[in-house]
Amino acid sequence: MKRIMIKILPLFMVICSLSSCLKGYDTNIDTDKTNSVVEFANTGNIVSGGNATYHRFASDLGVLNLGDSATFNVNIHYAGAAYAPTDITVNLEVDAAALTSYNESDGTDYVVPPTSVYNFPSSVVIKKGTLESQIKVAIVRNADFDFAASYALPLKIASVSTGLIGSNYGTCIYSFSIRNGYDGVYEVTGDFEDFVLGAAATSSYPKTIDLVTYGPNSVGYFDPNLNGGIYGYSFENGGSGSYYGNFAPIFAFDNDGNVTGVTNYYGQGTNPQVRSAELDPSGVNKMTFDGTTPVKLEVSYFMIQAGAKRIAVSEVFTYTGAR
Incomplete structure (x- = not known):
């Protein structure tokens, strides 16, 4: 019986070795x-x-x-x-x-x-x-x-x-x-005011924002540093980081780079907070280009909540590269 076991063991080791080699090859x-x-x-x-x-x-x-x-x-x-x-x-x-x-x-x-x-x-x-x-x-x-x-x-x-x-x-x-041609990574500065929170609400500029293709001539406001990366607008409330739930602007452009409208990524008043977005016509509201490469977007807009203007935002987006 001992001699039989000795003969079988080397054969078993060879089979195992071959099996191991086959499993390690990915094809x-x-x-x-x-x-x-x-x-x-x-x-x-x-x-x-x-x-x-x-x-x-x-x-x-x-x-x-x-x-x-x-x-x-x-x-x-x-x-x-x-x-x-x-x-x-x-x-x-x-x-x-x-x-x-x-x-x-x-x-x-x-x-x-x-x-x-x-x-x-x-x-x-x-x-x-x-x-x-x-x-x-x-x-x-x-x-x-x-x-x-x-x-x-x-x-x-x-x-x-x-x-x-x-x-x-x-x-x-x-x-x-x-x-689309507006898509990219931008460094953003600007001004911000919350008409409800008042002085307790301050901006979180400068920040890095991805403008992500939403349609042929529109982009959504995506913050890669907010909650691991979400569509959202961040600010500080009493010195602590915060953001407006169910709100992020979508910018629409005409063929000349003018901002023709701002809407809410989460729906125009159809979200639980009844929040929508609206273009502020007093702003520059234009994207400039060097050839086909974006240079700068200047835009002003409001967040509307339950029919009233809740926040006013004026931002300058400076293009830093492709996403």
């Missing part, structure tokens, strides 16, 4: 196919949840003005036992049903963009002797681009000239977002 190759598998390869980090039916990759395409375009990459991989034995033609298509399934599994609300917003080649060739090819998906900011929508392209490998289509990475979701 997106289908384990249920042995070779000649064609699939999408990772494009950045996977951002979908663990229960999602498909993997999702996300691209921030930066600032696009009307008529501008940008691209993101999609990688297609040959996962065979060696390099591609011949040229492999891979045909691609949009699978709207896959996006519906993804939304249901991951709790998202992505939609396929209008066809005028995107463009990509319907096929790509993985050359003989290689492992991967790449396409570029072009996104255009045109009149059909809806900033209120969450866009994603559900791409599917429809067919291949050689090999099998991977079951895990045969379809992937590619979400993307763009920013």
Whole structure:
């Protein structure tokens, strides 16, 4: 019996060692196919949840003005036992049903963009002797681009000239977002008055504020240093940090950079505090640019509470860079 145990133990150690090595290797190759598998390869980090039916990759395409375009990459991989034995033609298509399934599994609300917003080649060739090819998906900011929508392209490998289509990475979701020309990080100074709290309320300037794309010509007031980062206006009450709940301005602009309106991110009087925002027409109320780069925003506005002016604000935003 002792001799049997001695012979089995080394074999067990070898098996464990091999198992450990396999577990430590991270890949997106289908384990249920042995070779000649064609699939999408990772494009950045996977951002979908663990229960999602498909993997999702996300691209921030930066600032696009009307008529501008940008691209993101999609990688297609040959996962065979060696390099591609011949040229492999891979045909691609949009699978709207896959996006519906993804939304249901991951709790998202992505939609396929209008066809005028995107463009990509319907096929790509993985050359003989290689492992991967790449396409570029072009996104255009045109009149059909809806900033209120969450866009994603559900791409599917429809067919291949050689090999099998991977079951895990045969379809992937590619979400993307763009920013308008007012978006960015700003250092903010200004004046502030609370008509209810009086002298007890003082400003918290200077502060860093992100103006975040809300619509094609509007941005929301996001404070990255307030409660871990929220849309909100901070101030000091009796020397202690505070902020107005359910209030943050949204600035809307015309094509010349003039501020045409200010509304509340949390609804115009539809929040529990009945707070809304209103432009103060006596202010400068304009964004200036150096070419297409923001320089400075000067704006004045009120917070209205239950129909009465609660606070008056005049601010100067100096652009420091992209978010």
